[in-house]
Amino acid sequence: MFEFFLHLSPLIGINIILAVSLNLINGICGQFSLGHAGFWAVGAYTGAAYSVYGALPLPDELNLIISCGLGFIAACVAGLIIGVPCLRLRGDYLAIATLGFGEIIRIVIMNTDAIGGPRGFSGIPKWTNLFWVSLFVVITVVIIANILRGTHGRAIISIREDEIAADSMGIYTFKYKTLAFVIGAGFAGLAGSLYAHYTQFLHPNGFSFMFSVIILLMIILGGLGSITGSIVGAIILTLMPEVLRFMGETVSQWRMVIYSVLLIALMLLRPGGIFGKHEFNPLTLFKKKGEEA
Amino acid sequence: MSTPILETKAITMRFGGLTAVDNFSLKIGKTDLIGVIGPNGAGKTTIFNMITGIYEPTEGIVELNGENIVGNRPAFITQKGIARTFQNIRLFKDLSVIDNIRLAGHFRVDYGLVASIFRTKKFHAEEKRLEDEAMELLKIFGLEKKKDHLAKNLPYGEQRRLEIARALGTKPSVLLLDEPAAGMNPNETKELTKLIRWVRDKFQIAILLIEHDMKLVMEVCETIYVVDHGVQIAHGVPSEIQNNPKVIEAYLGTDAE
Ligand SMILES: Nc1ncnc2c1ncn2[C@@H]1O[C@H](COP(=O)(O)OP(=O)(O)O)[C@@H](O)[C@H]1O
């Protein structure tokens, strides 16, 4: 059991980074993106390509940091290229466009022989461990939380609240939508590189649209707009398949159905997700209702 | 009249076959308090939307300090000095009262993303300034005790006040108020009447007020423009407007509210 958890915990951390970064785009900025698996893939393959083909003669730890940095930068660039045209769209159209781009990324990878194409990319060194994942989770959460508690973060939130009002307050809404999108994509890329150096094997099918939906489920479960919610959502949905597997094969096969039922139940009982838009903070638990900010 | 700070020159807005505003011209001097009245659907909000860049006029120009601002983004126009409120309040509902005001100061903030991530000295200094300025405005509007409440939890009248305070947070030279008394009871409307005049005197800015409620406009405004079906049918001081038969017919006659 302990070993099992040890295996799972880096994946939990990676999913936390994915969920928090998607939440920045979807829940905090209010731009409905369904392409997160694509940015994850860009980071994973970039980081893996570095360590397989170009790793410098440095200690593994430094090389991991470099490959995560490269994954971050590559995904930021992809986020910029995809975000600029897509973020002019709204709502459903934005969701469909980002979904399309996510799939395009996957198909491009599928057809690039140097990184394994449909055979998958193997021979990636195992550099990621629980320590590095935890460190990057903390870095991601601190950076995003700090941004949110500054003027740029408030501008990002104001777009979700009311884009027309934000514009009328002198806030360049397109610039901040793009900023949120690019930062969110970048951290997904970082998570990708961590993932590549953990599983040591990448296959394009692992980065399909379905996984974007699962990350989306994590943030909806935790509450769109709540960082702590995303963390909890990521933990629950990473453990869920394992718990279901534990309950037997038939239950496990009905996984997506169980998710759907859970999601419907959540929407009926707590439409805002577990935490709504708020953060879990023990200090504010005792404040009177209506006083919370 | 002193030289106008804001001037619209024959602005026209067409939506497909519908001409919502037809050749509308107006001039506002530095500290004028001007009203635009007209029945529902007359085109008043559309005029505001053209001035603030939410719509681009089909024809005509809008000049701020003699400079044509047509074709710019609303954010740019706000930064140039025109702030507004909305007919159906548009606050950042899930943000605190003070964050609503802080956002009005956003475009003047002088620190970058990196400073925000690393919490530099400059970050703290600028945040302090933002907060102080926001608190000052909240005090003026009697909202300082509610600074940490979510905007959506304020009573209606206070939401209206907060929206005006937030608009002033951008430090405008012209303030546009779109039906600020809508949904208010007679008492609140009376308070608002005082507040509007007081804001003009205190901040020394020009105010353009849209109202549907004749009484408020008659009491507050020095000059009134009357629009009906997108066309300006009268223009003058309140007493002239009150006795203008065209206004009585088009406005009061058809839509006495
Ligand atoms: N975006 C739009 N598209 C089409 N018609 C519009 C639009 N905005 C306003 N209108 C029309 O323009 C006219 C004037 O509307 P509006 O300016 O809101 O009036 P008021 O504020 O005086 O009540 C109305 O007939 C309205 O239906």
Ligand SMILES: [Mg+2]
């Ligand atoms: Mg209107």
